[in-house]
Amino acid sequence: MKTLFSMLRRPVATFVALILILMLVNVSAPRADNRDVPSPPTDWVSTLDRDHPLVGKIYATASNTVVSAQDMGRALALARFVLLGEIHDNPDHHLWQAWAIRAVSKLRGARIVEGHPQIDVIAMEMIRADQYAALDRFYGRDVEVPRPRPPKALARFLEWDKSGWPDFKIYEPIISQALYEQLVIVPASPSKELSRKVSKDWDNALSQGEIKRLGLDIAFSSDLENALTAEIGKSHCGLIPEAAFPAMARVQRFRDATMADAMLSVGPYKGAILIAGNGHVRRDRGVPFFLMARGVTPKQIVSIAHVEVRPGETNPAAYVDSTPEGKPAVDYVVFTPRTDRPDPCEKMRKDMSKGAPTPSTEKKSEPARNRATDVKP
Known part of the structure; x- marks a missing residue:
């Protein structure tokens, strides 16, 4: 009887040991999960202040805490409209934007956002409404048998080198990711001609129906209006006469309304x-x-605002713009190193001293604290 009991007990003990081993392996071994966001792009291209303690951090303004890429990626995947800010000439900002596009697509592919609106379009400020024909040629919509084109071909079709935007090479990761995820790139900015009309003759540039459709009939509060005009003055280094501010503010509002319209085109x-x-x-x-x-x-x-760190400033809340009511103006801030660039205000002063024209009202009015690099050259 004892021998029989020993024979029966041995397989049970072996089975229990095997289960324990498998559990230990399961706990200790790293597991790939398609619900994880891709690894963030922290091989920095920008050279200044890479060792700043905020570099690579993500700050959630609502909770006033530094959060993980996973947390932010999930919030993006659950949103209907994702707005990815940038300083135009910082290549790391474009790498993070491409990462965000990938994170949204990956998490949506993992079906964690079942029932939420599908994101199909990427609207880009750098592309104007009068460039639709160039986009059609890039996508091959004008031919019977379209052929795939490399991302860099978009620069040729858009004549990017004549646009005044920074080198297309730093925007290429965004285009590559959009094409890989099969998201359609659309213009977000109005045509040059319409922007000029809005600047010079607001009363006749747009019909009342179009003004209402775009939401331009809703007036800013006096606080918002004052904040916008103050920012216009700062972003142009105090070199633009105040008499030009109202027209520039109108163009800014029109551009924002047009960008919203591009997003709503879905x-x-x-x-x-x-x-x-x-x-x-x-x-x-x-x-x-x-x-x-x-x-x-x-x-x-x-x-999301992508910002450059400032020497000596380690409080993430100090980088966040506030609304007139004192609330954060964005939901997340991503911190990157600084790009080495000449002082744009000094360049503007030199250009104006040589008799160059003042900055066009078509150009963006964005903060001087970004060293005016959000303003299109």
Whole structure:
């Protein structure tokens, strides 16, 4: 009997030991999970202040805490409209924007956002409405048998080198990711001609129906209006006469309303991503203002500012713009090193001293604290 009991007990003990071993392996071994966001791009291209303690950190303004890439990625994937700000000439900001596009697509592919609107479109501030024909040629919409084109071909079709935007090479990661995820790139900015009309002759540039449709009939509060005009003065280094501010403010509002319209072109049941300067993604008076004016709920919008660290400033809250009511103007802030660049205000002074024309009202009015680099050259 004892021998029989020993024979029966041995297989049970072996089985229990095997289960324990498998449990230990399961706990200790790293597991790949398609619900994890991709690794953030921390091989920095910008050279200044890489060792700053905030570099690579993500700050959530609502909770006043530093959060993980996973946390922010999930918030993006759950949103209908994702607004990705930037300083235009910082290549790390474009790498993080491309990462955000990838994170949204990956998490949506993992079905964690079942029932949420599908994001189909990436609207880019750098592309104007009068460039649709060039986009059609890039995508091959004008031929019977379209062929895939490399991302860098878009620069040729858009004549990017004549646009005044920074080198296309630093924007290429965004284009590559959009094509890989099969998201359609659309213009976010109005045509040059219409921008000029809005600047010079607001009363006749747009019909009353178009003004109402875009949400431009909703006036800013006096606090918002004053904040916008003050920012215009700062972003142009105090070199623009105040008499030009109202026209520039009108163009700024028109541009933001047009960007919102580009995002809403997906229809009532889908979503979009915006690539634009940090000033345009502000929740109080930027593109979100016009999205909400047209019925989008605040919870459907997530806004991210990508900012450069400042020497000696380690409080993440100090980098966050505030609304007139004292609330954060964006939802998340991503910190990167600084790009080495000449002082744009000094360049503007030299250009004006040589008799060069003052900055066009078509150009963006965004903060001088970004060393005016959010303003298109």
